[in-house]
Amino acid sequence: MVIFIIRRLVWGVMLCFVVTLITFLMFFVLPADSRSAQRNERGFQPDLQTQFNLRGSLPEQYVRFLGQIVLHGSLGDSTRARAPVATVISQTLPVTASLMLGGVLLWLLIAFPIGLLSALRPRSLLDRGLMLFVLIAFSAHPVWLGLVFSYVFGVRLHVLPVGGYCDLHYHADSTNLCGGPRYWAYHMILPWLTFGLVFAALYARMIRASVLESLDEDYVRTARAKGAGAFRVLRAHVLRNSLTPVVTMIGMDIGVAFAGALFIETAFQLPGMGRLLVRSLANGDLPMVMGIVLTVSVAVVVVNLFIDILYSVLDPRVRLRGKGDSVRVSAGLRKELRAQPRVTKSATQAP
Secondary structure (H helix, E strand, C coil): CHHHHHHHHHHHHHHHHHHHHHHHHHHHHCCCCHHHHHHHHCCCCCCHHHHCCCCCCHHHHHHHHHHHHHCCCCCCECCCCCCEHHHHHHHHHHHHHHHHHHHHHHHHHHHHHHHHHHHHCCCCHHHHHHHHHHHHHHHCCHHHHHHHHHHHHHHHCCCCCCCCCCECCCCCCCCCCCECHHHHHHHHHHHHHHHHHHHHHHHHHHHHHHHHHHHCCHHHHHHHHCCCCHHHHHHHHHHHHHHHHHHHHHHHCHHHHHHHHHHHHHHHCCCCHHHHHHHHHHHCCHHHHHHHHHHHHHHHHHHHHHHHHHHHHHCCCCCECCCCCCECCCHHHHHHHHHCCCCCHHHHCCC
16 A cells, blocks of 8 residues: 555656646747737736746756746746735635535535435436436536526525635734634635536436446345345445545546636635636736646646545555556455365366
């Protein structure tokens, strides 16, 4: 297990270097935007080449670029905010992270009951009704869904705020007038609900299909034949094997979830990285766009690294060795296999 984690950490670091190389090629080697060049000529801020002090050959420029990021933690200065990019991103990152983490927990809490109930009662009236709800939620656009929730719960019922954001920790010197865990959660309910419903529809269908497939496996029929109850079979056999594709899909959907967070932050006026990216693209703020791209890319790599480790915990049989896709059997499973009697070819033949 330790060797597997170390190997995955090495691959994660290498992938981060690949991300920085692709970002360097996109923002420094490809032709620059003419609007950004015009702004720089007017003297607003130095361009990316000047900010990172890039000179010499292309490999030398990449080494200097990597050194600025890794050693100094610098992503340049924004051409619009007149502040370091890392400082601005550190202020908006907690907003997007809280939206995505709360949305992930909420969509799992919604998707698992719907998927399980639909799988346990296939082709029933309950199954069809839940799948209809899932289809409607999956077809709704996040902005439209957020505006509907804001109108119903904020404008008409006056039970939840229409928009805005409160800091998790209250600071007296902050420009934000509200703060604290209670007000923070109060303002995040509708964004979480919007985020959760959009992705819960997809995961509910996936959980339903995975549970239906697991219910038809031989080990489930064997457990039932041995007298195991329905709840025990569902908890110990079906759910554990149904979690692996869900965990894998969560790691793959982190980038898609950031795109969904972009729309939700716009609908609810949240000062997150999504709105920051939209403003930076509109203003041609290349340092800010580059910083957001790097931050999101590294976050996707880190989350997928965590998902790989969690996947190996859920299914201990899976251990990737150096070459190929072979499976390494754990020591406990080897002892169990050795203890089982072996059936020879002569014993299987009829007398």
